[in-house]
Each structure stands twice: as C-alpha cells, then as structure tokens.
Amino acid sequence: MNIALKAQKNGRRSGQGSLITGTVMLFAFCGFLLLMLQKPTLLTGVMLLAVPLVLWLVERVLPRLFAMDRLLLSLIDFLCALGVLMQYRFSPARGLNQCINYGAGLVAMIGCALAVRAVRNWRLLIWPMIAAGCGLLALPFVFRAGSAGLGATAWVSFGSFRMQPSEIVKILYLFVLAYFLSRRRVLFSLIYIGGMLAFLVAQRDLGTAAIYGGTALVMLYAATSSLLLILSILGAGMGAVAVLYMLFKDSFFLTVQNRIRNWIDPFATYDQLGGGYQMVHALIAMANGGWWGTGLGLGNANTIPEYSTDFIFSAVMNEFGLVFSFVVLAIYALIVLRSADIALRSTSAFHALLALGGAALLAVQTFIIIGGITKMIPMTGVTVPFLSYGGTSLVSCMGIMGVVQGVANRNERILREDRMLAEGGEEAP
Amino acid sequence: MKQLRHAIRICAVLLAVMMVLPMLYGGYSLIRYGTRWRTSEYNTYLTGMKSDVIAGNIYDRSGVLLASTDPETHSRVYAGDETLRRAMAHVLGNARGAVKNAVETFFADYLYGGKMSFIERFNQTMRGELRGDDLVLTLDGGLSAYIESIFPQDKNGAVVVMNYRTGEIYAMNSYPTFDPASAAYVNINQSLNRATRWLSAPGSAFKIVTLAAALQNMPGVEERTFTCTGGLSFGEHQRTVRDYGGTAHGSLSLRKAFIRSCNSTFATLAGEMGDSALRRTAESFGIGDDFTFRDLVVENSAFSLSERELLGADLAWTGAGQHQLGITPLHMCMIAAAVANDGVMMEPRLLLSATSPMGVQRLTFEAAAYRTALPASVAQTIRGYMRDVVQSGTGRSARVSGLSICAKTGTAEIDTQENDNAWFVGFAEDGAVPVAVCVVVADSGAGGSVAAPIAQKIFTYMNR
Numbered sequence: 001m002n003i004a005l006k007a008q009k010n011g012r013r014s015g016q017g018s019l020i021t022g023t024v025m026l027f028a029f030c031g032f033l034l035l036m037l038q039k040p041t042l043l044t045g046v047m048l049l050a051v052p053l054v055l056w057l058v059e060r061v062l063p064r065l066f067a068m069d070r071l072l073l074s075l076i077d078f079l080c081a082l083g084v085l086m087q088y089r090f091s092p093a094r095g096l097n098q099c100i101n102y103g104a105g106l107v108a109m110i111g112c113a114l115a116v117r118a119v120r121n122w123r124l125l126i127w128p129m130i131a132a133g134c135g136l137l138a139l140p141f142v143f144r145a146g147s148a149g150l151g152a153t154a155w156v157s158f159g160s161f162r163m164q165p166s167e168i169v170k171i172l173y174l175f176v177l178a179y180f181l182s183r184r185r186v187l188f189s190l191i192y193i194g195g196m197l198a199f200l201v202a203q204r205d206l207g208t209a210a211i212y213g214g215t216a217l218v219m220l221y222a223a224t225s226s227l228l229l230i231l232s233i234l235g236a237g238m239g240a241v242a243v244l245y246m247l248f249k250d251s252f253f254l255t256v257q258n259r260i261r262n263w264i265d266p267f268a269t270y271d272q273l274g275g276g277y278q279m280v281h282a283l284i285a286m287a288n289g290g291w292w293g294t295g296l297g298l299g300n301a302n303t304i305p306e307y308s309t310d311f312i313f314s315a316v317m318n319e320f321g322l323v324f325s326f327v328v329l330a331i332y333a334l335i336v337l338r339s340a341d342i343a344l345r346s347t348s349a350f351h352a353l354l355a356l357g358g359a360a361l362l363a364v365q366t367f368i369i370i371g372g373i374t375k376m377i378p379m380t381g382v383t384v385p386f387l388s389y390g391g392t393s394l395v396s397c398m399g400i401m402g403v404v405q406g407v408a409n410r411n412e413r414i415l416r417e418d419r420m421l422a423e424g425g426e427e428a429p
Numbered sequence: 430m431k432q433l434r435h436a437i438r439i440c441a442v443l444l445a446v447m448m449v450l451p452m453l454y455g456g457y458s459l460i461r462y463g464t465r466w467r468t469s470e471y472n473t474y475l476t477g478m479k480s481d482v483i484a485g486n487i488y489d490r491s492g493v494l495l496a497s498t499d500p501e502t503h504s505r506v507y508a509g510d511e512t513l514r515r516a517m518a519h520v521l522g523n524a525r526g527a528v529k530n531a532v533e534t535f536f537a538d539y540l541y542g543g544k545m546s547f548i549e550r551f552n553q554t555m556r557g558e559l560r561g562d563d564l565v566l567t568l569d570g571g572l573s574a575y576i577e578s579i580f581p582q583d584k585n586g587a588v589v590v591m592n593y594r595t596g597e598i599y600a601m602n603s604y605p606t607f608d609p610a611s612a613a614y615v616n617i618n619q620s621l622n623r624a625t626r627w628l629s630a631p632g633s634a635f636k637i638v639t640l641a642a643a644l645q646n647m648p649g650v651e652e653r654t655f656t657c658t659g660g661l662s663f664g665e666h667q668r669t670v671r672d673y674g675g676t677a678h679g680s681l682s683l684r685k686a687f688i689r690s691c692n693s694t695f696a697t698l699a700g701e702m703g704d705s706a707l708r709r710t711a712e713s714f715g716i717g718d719d720f721t722f723r724d725l726v727v728e729n730s731a732f733s734l735s736e737r738e739l740l741g742a743d744l745a746w747t748g749a750g751q752h753q754l755g756i757t758p759l760h761m762c763m764i765a766a767a768v769a770n771d772g773v774m775m776e777p778r779l780l781l782s783a784t785s786p787m788g789v790q791r792l793t794f795e796a797a798a799y800r801t802a803l804p805a806s807v808a809q810t811i812r813g814y815m816r817d818v819v820q821s822g823t824g825r826s827a828r829v830s831g832l833s834i835c836a837k838t839g840t841a842e843i844d845t846q847e848n849d850n851a852w853f854v855g856f857a858e859d860g861a862v863p864v865a866v867c868v869v870v871a872d873s874g875a876g877g878s879v880a881a882p883i884a885q886k887i888f889t890y891m892n893r
Contacts, residue, residue, distance in 0.1 A: 218444070222436040270471065280471055286455060287466035288474045300474045322459060326452040333448040340441030344434055352430075356437050363444040367451065374455040 116406025293321030699748020
C-alpha cells in the first residue's frame with residue numbers, strides 16, 4: 001500500500017498529468033489549425049481555441065471536484081478530441097453535435113462514478129436493474145425504428161429522437177454481472193447472460209451480442225479462474241449456434257452468410273445489394289492512407305457510406321496513416337491496462353470485477369469493429385468507442401469509464417483512510 | 430482475492446494484445462495487398478491526384494517513349510506509331526483506367542508522385558511543377574509491335590514472351606485490342622487483358638504438368654507401353670475421352686504419346702496417379718496460388734471449380750488438359766519457363782526501373798525466383814520430350830534454324846465455340862535467346878497449325 005501511495009503522490013507532483021493534458025490540447029489545436037489553413041471559417045477559429053480550452057478545463061477542474069484517475073481521463077479525452085476533430089473535418093455541424101454529445105458523456109461519466117461511490121447497499125438495486133435492463137432491451141420490439149431490413153433492428157425512436165437501448169443497458173449489465181459473480185453465483189449469471197443474448201440475437205444485433213458475450217467470458221474467467229468453465233461455455237455456445245442455424249437457415253443466417261462472403265472477397269460482391277461495397281471502400285481508404293496517411297482533410301474516406309459511425313476509424317487510417325492508428329489502438333490498450341490496474345488496487349471483488357468488466361466491454365467492442373474494418377474478422381456493425389458519431393454510443397462508453405473512475409475514486413478514498421489511520425490522523429490531506 | 434487478481438492480470442494482458450492485433454493485421458494486408466487495393470478501379474482518390482501532378486513518362490526497355498503527359502492539359506499522350514499503341518494497350522491501359530490493373534493505374538504511386546519524400550515534394554512545389562516518376566518497363570516495344578503485325582486480327586487471344594532466367598516480360602499482347610489514342614469508349618471485350626485475366630483450359634499444353642506428375646510419381650513410366658484406341662470410356666454414363674480427330678495412335682511409349690499428344694495415354698496416367706498426385710504437381714506449378722506479384726495482377730489459376738476429389742472421366746479429362754482447368758496465358762508461359770529454367774519459376778516482372786524527376790533511381794530491377802516447380806532432373810527430361818515435339822511431333826511448324834526450340838501445343842475444346850482454342854507454349858534452349866513464349870488464338874483451330882507458326886515467327890524475330 002505504501003509503495004502505491006508514494007507512486008501516486010510522485011505522479012501528481014512531477015506533473016505527468018499536465019504533460020499529457022498539454023499534449024492532448026496541442027493535438028486538438030494542431031488538428032483544427034490544419035483545417036483552418038485549408039478552409040478558414042469563423043467556426044473553425046472558435047473550435048481551434050475552444051476545444052483545447054474545454055479539454056484543459058475538464059482535466060484540471062474535474063479531478064479537483066471529484067477524485068479520479070487523471071491518466072485515464074486524459075486518454076479518454078484524447079480519443080474524444082480525435083472523434084470531434086474527425087467529425088468536424090467531414091461536417092462542422094456533426095462536429096458541434098459531437099461536442100454536445102461529449103458534454104452528455106461527461107455527465108454520464110460523473111453520474112456513474114458518483115453512483116459507484118455513493119451506493120453502499122447494491123442488493124436493493126440489483127433487481128430493479130435487471131428489470132430495467134430487460135425492459136429497455138424489449139423496447140425495440142415495441143417501437144420499431146426504420147424499416148426492418150437486412151440489418152439490426154435495435155433502434156428505438158421517439159419522434160426525432162433515436163436511441164439504441166442496448167448501449168445504455170451495457171452499464172446495467174456490467175453492474176449485474178459484477179454483483180452476482182463477486183458473490184460466486186455463476187449459474188444465475190449464466191442464465192442472465194443467456195437471456196440478454198437472446199434479446200440481442202432476436203433483434204439481429206450480432207455485434208452487440210458479441211460484445212455482451214465476450215465481456216461475460218472475461219468476467220466469468222476473472223471471477224472463477226476456471227478455464228474449463230470458459231471452454232464448456234464456448235462449446236455450448238457453438239452448439240446453440242448450430243441449432244439456430246438448423247432452425248433459421250433460410251432467414252436469419254442468410255445475413256450471416258452474406259457477411260462472411262463479403263469478408264472473404266468484398267470485391268466479388270461489390271455490386272450486390274448488401275454486398276462488399278462498403279468494405280471495398282474501407283480497404284481502399286486504408287490503402288490510400290498507407291503508413292503515414294494522406295493528411296488531415298485531404299483523404300476521401302467519405303466514399304464509405306457509414307464513414308461517420310462504424311467506419312470512422314477507416315477515415316482515421318486514411319488521413320493519419322497506419323502508424324498513427326497503431327498509436328491510437330495502443331491508447332485503447334492503455335485504457336484497458338489502466339482500468340485493470342484500478343481493478344487490481346480495489347479491495348472488493350465486486351469493484352474489481354466492475355473495473356475489469358468496464359475495460360472488457362470497451363476492448364471487445366473496439367476489437368470487433370477495428371478487426372472488421374481491417375478485414376481481419378467478418379464485419380459486424382458496432383460503433384467505435386469515443387470516436388463514432390452518436391450520443392448513445394458516447395454516453396454509454398463514457399458511462400462505462402465513469403464506473404471505472406468510481407472504482408478509482410473508492411480506491412483513493414480507502415487509501416486515504418488507511419494513511420490517516422497509519423499516521424494517526426494527524427495530517428489531513 | 431489473490432486468485433482474482435491473478436485472473437485479472439491475465440485478462441488485462443489478453444485484452445491489451447487484442448487491441449493491437451487488428452493494426453498488425455492491417456500492416457500485413459497493406460504490405461501484401463495495398464497496391465492492389467489502391468489501384469482498384471473503385472478508388473476515386475487517384476482521380477484527384479491526377480489533376481495536381483504531371484504523370485511521369487513510360488519507356489520500353491530500349492528507351493522508346495510509350496506514354497507521356499501533355500504539360501498544358503495534363504492528358505496522356507501515347508506513342509506515335511499506331512501499331513505500337515495497339516500492341517501496348519493492355520499492358521499500359523490508359524489514365525482513365527480502361528484496363529484493370531494496367532501499368533497506368535497499377536504504378537500510379539510512381540507515376541503520380543506517391544513515392545515522393547516530403548523534401549522532394551517541397552522542392553517541386555517551390556519550382557511550381559509537381560512531376561511523377563519516369564518508368565522503364567521490361568517490355569520490348571519492337572517485339573510487341575511485330576506480334577501486333579502478325580497476330581490474326583479477327584481473332585481473340587493473347588501472346589506472352591518472357592525471359593525465363595530473369596522473369597522479365599518482353600511482350601504481353603491481348604486481343605481484341607484498341608487504340609488508346611483514338612478509342613473514346615473501350616468495351617469490356619476489348620479492355621480485358623487476356624494474358625493475365627482470362628482463365629481457360631489450356632488443352633494438351635497442360636500435358637507438361639501431367640507429364641511432370643507422372644515422372645515424379647510413377648517409377649518406370651518411361652519404359653511402359655500404352656495402347657491407344659482413339660478414346661477411353663468411363664462408367665455407366667459412357668463418358669469418353671476422345672483423341673484429337675478420333676485418331677487411334679496404337680501402341681506407343683510415353684515419349685511418343687507426348688510428341689503426338691495422345692489424350693488416351695494421358696487420361697490413363699491421370700487415372701492411375703489419382704487426383705491427389707496430379708493436384709500436388711499442379712500446385713507446385715502455382716495452380717491454386719494466390720498470386721501477389723510485385724508488378725502484375727494475375728488471375729489465380731484453378732485446378733477444378735469444386736474442392737471435391739476428381740474421379741473417372743473428370744480426372745481423365747483434366748490429365749489431358751480439359752475439364753474445369755482454368756489457367757491464364759501468362760501462367761502457362763511461366764510453367765514452360767520453369768521447365769526451361771531447370772525447374773525454378775521466376776516471378777514475372779514488368780518494371781525495370783523508376784527514376785524521380787530529380788534523377789534519383791527509386792527502383793532497380795532484381796530478378797527473384799517465385800517458386801521451385803519441379804526438380805532440375807525432371808525438368809531436363811521434360812525438355813527432351815518437348816524438343817522432340819518440335820523435331821518430329823505436333824509442334825513441327827515452330828522449328829527455327831539455328832535455335833533449339835522445345836514446345837508443347839494444345840487444342841482446347843470449348844463447348845460454346847465452333848472451333849477450338851489453339852495453344853502453343855515453348856522456349857528456346859539456347860542461352861543467347863532465353864525466352865519462353867505462349868501463344869493462344871481463340872476459336873481458330875489446332876495448336877500445331879495456328880499457334881505454332883506465330884511462335885516460330887517470334888523466335889525468328891528474337892534470334893535476328
């Protein structure tokens with residue numbers, strides 16, 4: 001405990017935090033400066049100053065109001081800044097909207113962090129959480145948004161407001177799993193996981209189902225340390241897929257087959273409906289970018305239909321190049337490692353599982369979409385955490401990070417209490 | 430708690446590694462497929478580049494200007510001689526990308542300054558003119574134009590001439606062709622590069638591969654005597670493998686069967702070897718490979734359309750070069766070249782050098798082996814058989830005085846056509862003219878009478 005304490009103190013004194021904050025601010029400044037040089041507008045000028053200022057405020061002021069892990073916050077801010085920059089580069093209006101989404105995300109983050117900090121008796125909350133989760137996931141069946149085409153029907157719309165409940169339910173899911181697994185109620189957890197997956201598969205939202213399933217595997221392994229359990233679940237999962245395949249060979253699995261065909265050779269299915277068109281343009285965008293990118297604002301990733309959401313990372317690879325993209329993914333890896341570090345410092349199994357599960361949710365989602373757009377695995381449409389355009393996605397990702405920040409805050413508090421006990425309570429921090 | 434922490438560490442490392450994997454895979458794809466993707470006809474980014482940069486010149490191996498750019502209009506200007514323009518149309522393509530993956534699009538990185546360093550770009554911008562790299566191709570303009578003048582103009586087909594020691598392609602003509610200077614619209618039939626993208630059964634020319642498989646898998650096959658009655662029939666459906674014109678060759682040795690191109694014998698060999706042995710040898714010749722050559726996009730050849738094991742008549746027909754075989758003329762040329770080069774198949778190359786406008790040599794040619802197709806001793810035996818094909822067999826009309834030519838002809842039956850496709854693959858053994866030639870004339874007649882005389886003229890031209 002003492003070493004950890006010292007390290008934390010040193011970290012704060014040597015100003016690591018402000019160095020990273022400064023770098024993120026400089027990145028945002030330079031990005032908007034480039035856009036300004038290409039096409040000077042008043043709005044870009046305002047963004048040029050406002051975005052670094054907001055980043056500075058968030059990273060300076062927020063940790064003072066509420067103790068949180070500043071490194072994690074800086075990393076998230078970097079990704080959000082990159083997201084705003086990319087959205088703004090294609091459409092200033094969307095860039096502004098993304099700023100508002102970022103604000104909503106901050107609120108969600110603080111809210112989740114406060115919840116982790118304030119709630120002491122989770123037992124009372126867990127059943128309402130399960131009920132709320134199921135209720136929200138059932139919404140798309142009631143309020144169908146858009147046409148029931150080939151893809152997922154996971155959206156809900158109220159007038160002009162559209163949302164994807166499965167994004168928000170992720171946070172509830174995280175709490176419920178961490179709660180039951182920390183009490184070693186594996187069987188109940190499995191039933192809960194199965195139920196949630198059934199909802200998602202029924203909505204044809206395979207990408208999200210994979211995120212839920214992958215996260216569950218990670219948390220199950222962490223809680224039980226039993227590889228046998230994981231392997232038997234995987235085996236049972238394959239069996240379930242085989243049964244489903246027999247049942248829905250001609251309806252649901254046609255979509256799946258289609259996706260696999262597009263994965264094997266997108267150029268062959270370029271002209272077909274629901275074919276490889278999108279994938280081909282994603283690959284071309286990546287190849288145009290090469291190692292060093294075409295330069296911000298000089299690429300043509302907007303030939304990909306969904307360039308602002310699922311394929312935003314293709315735009316990043318296009319304009320910033322593969323080397324920079326590698327760094328961005330390393331930052332995702334750092335977020336995962338930092339969250340795991342917070343989990344390791346935690347004193348209760350529940351909070352450790354919360355932090356690890358949060359990291360797993362983000363990591364699995366990032367892998368599915370980045371693996372998809374680089375043609376490493378078949379493409380399934382999910383958003384890129386922090387980068388994709390869209391309020392629900394950003395709110396949910398930042399909410400998940402808020403849960404991790406809440407665990408960090410709790411660790412800090414316990415550390416402080418320990419220290420005060422050790423030093424006889426003489427020196428207040 | 431201790432166990433939990435241990436498990437968390439494992440999970441964290443796994444998840445972190447998982448984050449980086451897609452980018453490693455992305456780097457791998459970029460190296461392997463990047464150029465193909467970038468130069469795909471669906472890429473609109475290249476169009477933008479073209480308006481800013483004056484594309485570099487393209488020369489043939491002896492310095493004849495094939496394509497250049499008008500500095501005023503930025504439009505491409507092709508060689509002055511119409512015959513040369515038409516001969517080069519498929520290798521060069523045009524700047525609008527009429528021909529898939531041709532030099533004008535596949536080397537766009539060089540031609541449009543994509544390989545420029547930041548400093549070079551800065552220098553050039555300061556001088557007020559952005560220029561791409563100049564390319565020198567391995568092609569021989571004179572030879573290509575000569576082939577253009579002797580190929581039957583009303584027929585479809587392709588001719589490939591390559592150096593079997595280095596892999597340099599001297600000529601690659603495809604028919605029907607077009608004139609890039611005058612053709613406003615190029616239809617799909619004209620724009621298809623038949624040398625690299627046309628998969629079809631090579632007929633008896635494939636017997637080189639069947640022979641290689643038999644020599645390697647059937648000990649003592651050279652001493653055996655085969656009996657040919659003009660055809661072989663299989664199973665209850667009475668599907669037959671016929672000999673060309675229904676000729677019964679009587680009893681003959683393997684060498685005689687190869688020289689006279691006896692289908693029955695090679696069908697028998699394929700049947701005795703079985704699917705796996707023949708398929709293995711075909712694979713060692715690169716059939717079924719995912720070709721990712723540096724300078725060329727070549728359609729992947731196929732042994733059969735299905736993954737299933739071939740049996741009976743299907744296998745027999747494949748042994749004689751028919752059935753579902755799909756091989757490009759360029760690949761058949763590479764197969765002959767491998768036999769000529771002691772079993773080593775060289776990577777086909779098109780680019781001799783690339784030079785920046787400031788005179789920096791950006792790329793120099795280095796020959797590279799693609800794969801070892803067969804042992805040198807087997808290659809030598811096959812060369813002997815192929816020499817006899819020209820001396821006394823179906824390839825007699827390819828004889829050139831002063832050169833030792835080895836060859837195999839093919840007459841491929843295509844269901845939808847009235848006449849057969851005539852094939853000729855061969856090479857000159859002499860070190861002075863180390864060239865392999867593949868000639869295909871579609872819907873024309875027998876390989877020995879239609880394709881071989883064209884090859885004969887090409888060898889004579891090379892030996893002049």
